[in-house]
Amino acid sequence: MIQKGMSVIVKTVTKITLGFILLYAVYISLNGHTGPGGGFAGGVIVALSFVHIMLVFGKEMALKRLRSYVLRGLTCAGALIFLYAATVKFSGGCVPFGAFLEKSVSCRLFNSEITLPFCEMLIIGAGLFAIFVALVLLSKSDRYDSE
Amino acid sequence: MIEIHLILLFMIAAAIVAVEARDLLSSVVAIGSVGIGLSLAFLILKAPDLAIMQLVVEIMSLVILVRATMRQDLPFSMSGRWVFNTFSTVLFMCVFLGAAYIALKNIPLGGGDFGIASGVYLREAIPATGAKNVVAAITSNYRLMDTLGEVAAIFTAVVGVMAIARRVGRPR
Amino acid sequence: MVTYILCLMLFCVGLYCVLRKRNLIKIIIGIGIMGYAVNLFIILAGYRAQSRAPIYANDQIVARMVDPLPQAMVMTSIVLELSVTLILIAIAIRIYEKYGTFDITKINKLKG
Numbered sequence: 001m002i003q004k005g006m007s008v009i010v011k012t013v014t015k016i017t018l019g020f021i022l023l024y025a026v027y028i029s030l031n032g033h034t035g036p037g038g039g040f041a042g043g044v045i046v047a048l049s050f051v052h053i054m055l056v057f058g059k060e061m062a063l064k065r066l067r068s069y070v071l072r073g074l075t076c077a078g079a080l081i082f083l084y085a086a087t088v089k090f091s092g093g094c095v096p097f098g099a100f101l102e103k104s105v106s107c108r109l110f111n112s113e114i115t116l117p118f119c120e121m122l123i124i125g126a127g128l129f130a131i132f133v134a135l136v137l138l139s140k141s142d143r144y145d146s147e
Numbered sequence: 148m149i150e151i152h153l154i155l156l157f158m159i160a161a162a163i164v165a166v167e168a169r170d171l172l173s174s175v176v177a178i179g180s181v182g183i184g185l186s187l188a189f190l191i192l193k194a195p196d197l198a199i200m201q202l203v204v205e206i207m208s209l210v211i212l213v214r215a216t217m218r219q220d221l222p223f224s225m226s227g228r229w230v231f232n233t234f235s236t237v238l239f240m241c242v243f244l245g246a247a248y249i250a251l252k253n254i255p256l257g258g259g260d261f262g263i264a265s266g267v268y269l270r271e272a273i274p275a276t277g278a279k280n281v282v283a284a285i286t287s288n289y290r291l292m293d294t295l296g297e298v299a300a301i302f303t304a305v306v307g308v309m310a311i312a313r314r315v316g317r318p319r
Numbered sequence: 320m321v322t323y324i325l326c327l328m329l330f331c332v333g334l335y336c337v338l339r340k341r342n343l344i345k346i347i348i349g350i351g352i353m354g355y356a357v358n359l360f361i362i363l364a365g366y367r368a369q370s371r372a373p374i375y376a377n378d379q380i381v382a383r384m385v386d387p388l389p390q391a392m393v394m395t396s397i398v399l400e401l402s403v404t405l406i407l408i409a410i411a412i413r414i415y416e417k418y419g420t421f422d423i424t425k426i427n428k429l430k431g
Contacts, residue, residue: 028199032196032280032283032287033277033278033279033280033283033284033287034278034279034280034374035279035280035374036195036196036198036199036280036372036374037196037199038196038199038200038283038286038394040200040297040394040398041196041199041200041203044200044203044204044206044207045203047207048203048206048207048210051210072309075302075305079298079302082295082298083295086291086292086294086295089288089291090291090292105277109277112276112278112287112288113277113278113287116287116294117287120294120298123298123301123302124301127301127302127304127305128207128305128405130305130309131211131304131305131308131309131405131409132210132211132214134308134309134312134313134409135211135214135215135308135312135408135409135412136214137312138312138409138412138413138416148322151322152321152322152325155322155325155326155329155359156325158329158355159325159328159329159332162329162332162333162352163332165336165348165352166332166335166336166340166345166348166349166352171342171344171345174344174345174348175344175348178348178351178352181352181355182355185355185358185359188359188362189359189362192362192363192366192385193366193370193371193372193373193385194362194372194385194390194393195372195374196390196394197358197362197390197393197394197397200394200397201397204397204398204400204401207401208351208401208404208405211404211405211408212344212347212348212408215344215408215411215412216344232338232339233339236334236335236338236339237335240331240334240335243327243331244324244327244328244331247323247324247327248324251320251323251324252320254320254323255320256320256322256323256363256366256368257366257367257368260367261365261367261386261388262388264388265386265387265388268387268388269373269384269387272375273375279374279375279376280373280374280375281373281374281375281384281387282373282374282387282390282391282394285387285388285391286391286394286395290391293391293392293395294395296395297394297395297398297399300398300399300402301398301401301402303402304401304402304403304405304406307406307409308405308406308409311406311409311410311413312409312412312413
């Protein structure tokens with residue numbers, strides 16, 4: 001089921017709606033300061049959309065587009081940027097480039113309203129999809145097929 | 148609050164089905180319905196952030212649980228001291244519920260006032276942080292250390308699962 | 320008060336599942352049910368009658384809001400619960416691959 005992919009109707013509908021799902025995920029994660037939502041929910045929606053691609057188009061095609069080291073790199077980069085932004089907010093500008101980020105109200109708002117949810121979305125989306133890929137590849141029958 | 152009672156009864160019924168079902172896939176679907184009920188309860192209790200979050204988390208864990216339970220059977224064994232163990236478990240639950248009844252007897256739902264910190268957060272959220280959503284103001288400004296720990300936990304989970312499920316290892 | 324007791328009954332269902340079931344997936348499900356019940360209990364403690372969600376609108380004066388602090392705490396709790404569930408499922412799949420069963424009474428051999 002997973003290897004061959006689903007029928008052509010599902011593939012076409014997925015091609016059309018995929019962009020809207022990702023757009024909705026970005027909206028949810030950046031709308032957290034003015035409405036319900038937040039970085040975590042947006043990140044899980046991103047991961048679910050990638051899981052959707054993988055279920056519809058098959059394992060090989062999804063992994064050909066999105067390699068495993070890309071996922072690991074995205075997770076680690078998001079975590080490092082999140083750590084830096086959070087440290088800027090803790091220390092009030094006592095880290096490199098921190099004084100620039102904490103100087104004005106708009107920069108502070110940018111830091112806490114764009115940077116933090118976006119990095120959280122990156123970490124959660126890439127990380128949860130990496131977990132799903134790892135658990136799917138773990139199965140014994142899949143291993144014998146691929147080796 | 149009749150809605151919240153109905154949703155709670157539905158959640159308890161679905162949880163009992165999830166516990167007692169013979170088939171693992173039915174049990175996983177039942178736990179999914181428990182999560183959807185919890186999301187509705189959050190929506191009724193005026194927590195829309197948590198409703199969205201619970202919904203997406205439920206779908207994610209449901210997908211991974213279905214992956215874990217594919218093509219696998221459920222052994223059902225009644226060996227051992229079945230009667231004694233069940234009796235002691237039920238006795239402990241009765242004691243727990245009785246103590247909870249005594250402790251919560253005089254606390255009405257939705258009555259009391261909240262503490263000093265919540266009042267400060269509600270009053271000063273917009274002037275101090277510029278965020279209209281007070282929950283987001285707390286998690287990303289006042290209590291950012293909490294969110295940092297949360298991200299560290301999910302990062303540790305990703306690293307841990309990829310270490311547990313790695314394919315390279317000792318040769319077979 | 321009835322609401323609190325119902326919530327704790329949900330917790331007891333999860334506890335029974337953890338204590339009395341022998342399947343690893345059932346135990347993971349029981350831990351999930353207990354987590355749901357605890358989250359709901361914390362939110363119930365922060366609820367106030369006739370009040371609004373803690374989100375300010377542009378042109379409205381909102382008199383009463385529910386307590387935002389338990390919601391922020393529960394937000395962290397949901398994330399931690401997801402992490403714990405994922406790691407437990409990974410370990411359960413590893414155990415199934417090694418022993419060929421989910422029954423916890425049969426996983427007592429020091430094998431391999």
